[in-house]
Structure formats: structure tokens, C-alpha cells
Amino acid sequence: MRKLIGSPNATGGLEFTEAQIPKSLPNECLVRVTTFSMNRGEISFAQRNEYAGKSIGWDVAGTIEEAAIDGSGPQVGTKVVGFCTRMDGWAEYVAIPSNFLAPIPDGVSDDVAATLPVAALTALHCLEKGTRLLGSKVLCTGATGGVGLFAIQLAKLMGAEVIAQVRKPEQVDFVSSFGADNVIITSNGEAAKQFAPYRLIVDGVGGELLGNLTKFVAKGGTIVTYGSTGGDETTLSTSSMHMNGGQHTLYGLALYTEVEFETASSGLTRLLKLVEQGKLKTHIGREGTWEEAGKIAAEFLQRKFTGKAVIRVLDSK
Known part of the structure; x- marks a missing residue:
């Protein structure tokens, strides 16, 4: 063969x-x-x-x-x-x-x-790391990618208000067509402040963006990182993990081990x-x-x- x-x-x-x-x-x-x-x-x-x-x-x-x-x-x-x-x-x-x-x-x-x-299994496992998503805000980064597009739709099916992150203005209509309620255009994540705080952040970009997003997590919220297309290294302020009431979780997701649970x-x-x-x-x-x-x-x-x-x-x- x-x-x-x-x-x-x-x-x-x-x-x-x-x-x-x-x-x-x-x-x-x-x-x-x-x-x-x-x-x-x-x-x-x-x-x-x-x-x-x-x-x-x-x-x-x-x-x-x-x-x-x-x-x-x-x-x-x-x-x-x-x-x-x-x-x-x-x-x-x-x-x-x-x-x-x-x-x-x-x-x-x-x-x-x-x-x-x-892509879809990764998105599914990311979303299921969140809790009480019904009526809560979920941010999906790298929204034009395979995982991002599935994450937007699954978050909507779970009853969340979905915010999508893209890098270019011409990508806004595209991700909106998959169900995003709002779209932010940013490479470093600072624009995510507009709709913060988030009950769940699904991130596949990493780098500077991930570090900045830790400031925008709701009390008891979770950031799931599954990839790092924007870079493997980030600067994380530990104080951001106890802002907005704290109780924040940063979860590194690997599909190979998630399939041990399901x-x-x-x-x-x-x-x-x-x-x-x-x-x-x-x-x-x-x-x-x-x-x-x-x-x-x-x-x-x-x-x-x-x-x-x-x-x-x-x-x-």
C-alpha cells in the first residue's frame, strides 16, 4: 500500500x-x-x-x-x-x-x-472543563481554526454567550456565521477586556495573548489551553489568578489523555x-x-x- x-x-x-x-x-x-x-x-x-x-x-x-x-x-x-x-x-x-x-x-x-x-474532540473536552456555562460568557481564541469554530458552536449549544477572538477585521463575519455573539479583533488579548469577565476561556494561541487573558477570568472561572500557535512562552501575573474573586483554574489539555476519561x-x-x-x-x-x-x-x-x-x-x- x-x-x-x-x-x-x-x-x-x-x-x-x-x-x-x-x-x-x-x-x-x-x-x-x-x-x-x-x-x-x-x-x-x-x-x-x-x-x-x-x-x-x-x-x-x-x-x-x-x-x-x-x-x-x-x-x-x-x-x-x-x-x-x-x-x-x-x-x-x-x-x-x-x-x-x-x-x-x-x-x-x-x-x-x-x-x-x-479538532471537534478537542473543542468538546475544552468546553466540558467549564462549569455553569448556561448564560455565562465563553471566550474562544483562534476562532477561525478548526478547534475554534467547533468550540463556538458547542458553547452556544451549552447556552453560553460566546465571544470569539480573531486577528483581522475581515474574519469577523465568518466567525459570526458560526454563532459567535460578539467578536474581538486582537493579537495580544487586551481587547478581551470589553466583554470580561469570562466563565471559560478556550485558548489555542498561547504566547502573549494567553498571559493577558488571565486578567479577565470570572470568579471560579477556567482557562483551558490546548495549543500555542502564537508562541510557547508567556508572562503570567500570579495576581491575576486571584482577581475578580479568584478561584481560577488554568488547565492544560492534551487530547491523548482526555480520551482516558471518555x-x-x-x-x-x-x-x-x-x-x-x-x-x-x-x-x-x-x-x-x-x-x-x-x-x-x-x-x-x-x-x-x-x-x-x-x-x-x-x-x-
Whole structure:
């Protein structure tokens, strides 16, 4: 079979190689991949020398080719979406534990389902770290990204007043169309003061912005940080953690360990139901065949489009 691997000197850090079809463990299903989606994290990894020659890819959709021997998981022929924690999904076939797979409802396409695993699961776990969100203010940073767009919608479904952070004026209408009640345009976070305090802040930017946002948390509120596209280092004033009544929580979220609390299968099933009901939508900003994967990955890193990139390995049925 063919698969994509990291190659720092290639376009987008990706190139094809030949490999054996993986052999599944007793609790794993063999999935024939039809579609995958890209995340900034894995594309960034592919640019590094230490990832040269290594498999890549978290989010996939496809069809069960071989069911799990232990009887767990979907049966042969079932359309599924999966989270590949070994980051080996961008291939014609991949073996995935059954508790990291969820059947795709008839009304949901492979393309849409493939956008859910990392971005939507991350957004879901971030929102569920908040408490008493009904009628409270939730701030979502990096709102034009995959996680940000899902977070806006899930926060609205939980009854929150949602404020979205973007960097450019031309992005305001876009995030508003996904349900944001108000939008702030800021790179350093200071403009968030306008709608503060916030019961929950979902942040994927980090850097200076994260440090400034700690001043705007409501009593008993939480900041969840899941990424740092704006930089890994920030300056944090400890006094800000006990302003506005204190009792603040700063939570570092890693999806790999969040699925220890709820399986990826369960979380994906919940999200797919919302998609099927028309309550949750995705934004596919770029799509193509996997022959174009390197080019699309490069465009992703250069922020030439918003939302998710979807790549087709086989024609979706």
C-alpha cells in the first residue's frame, strides 16, 4: 500500500512511500481509508528532521476492511471515523483500536466526519472543563481554526454567550456565521477586556495573548489551553489568578489523555449525532486528492485558508 510520511525537504513536509498493510491487534479494526483531514500540529511535526520517514496522520474516515478479532467495534463494511493515536492514518489502510472508532451515520459524509477527531474532540473536552456555562460568557481564541469554530458552536449549544477572538477585521463575519455573539479583533488579548469577565476561556494561541487573558477570568472561572500557535512562552501575573474573586483554574489539555476519561468512540458518536441533526457544522476551507497533500499542507502552514483541509484517498461513497 501507499502512505504519506514526514519529509522536511519535500513540499509541505510530506512524501509517499510503499509499506505493508498493517496487521491488526485483537482489539483493532483494519480500516480502508477514504478521506483524511489535516491539523496544524501534525503538519508542523512533518517539517522537523526527527519526523523524517515517520508515518503521519490523526484524522481518518473510511470503511472497516477487517473487524476486531475480540468482537469489539464495528463490523466489516461499516463506514467509520477514527482517531489514529499512532499518527499513522494517512495511508490506504490503518489499524485502529475499536474504542477510537465511531460509525458514521447515513446522513454524514466521509469528508465531514474526517474533520471531527482532533479538532471537534478537542473543542468538546475544552468546553466540558467549564462549569455553569448556561448564560455565562465563553471566550474562544483562534476562532477561525478548526478547534475554534467547533468550540463556538458547542458553547452556544451549552447556552453560553460566546465571544470569539480573531486577528483581522475581515474574519469577523465568518466567525459570526458560526454563532459567535460578539467578536474581538486582537493579537495580544487586551481587547478581551470589553466583554470580561469570562466563565471559560478556550485558548489555542498561547504566547502573549494567553498571559493577558488571565486578567479577565470570572470568579471560579477556567482557562483551558490546548495549543500555542502564537508562541510557547508567556508572562503570567500570579495576581491575576486571584482577581475578580479568584478561584481560577488554568488547565492544560492534551487530547491523548482526555480520551482516558471518555473514549474517542463515545465522544465522536456524540459529535456525529449533532452533525446529523444539523446542530454542528464544519468548514472545509480546502480539499483535494492525496496527490496534492504536500501542496495543501504548505498552504495550511501559510494560513492561505481557514477551517479544515480534507484530502481524499478514495472516492467517498
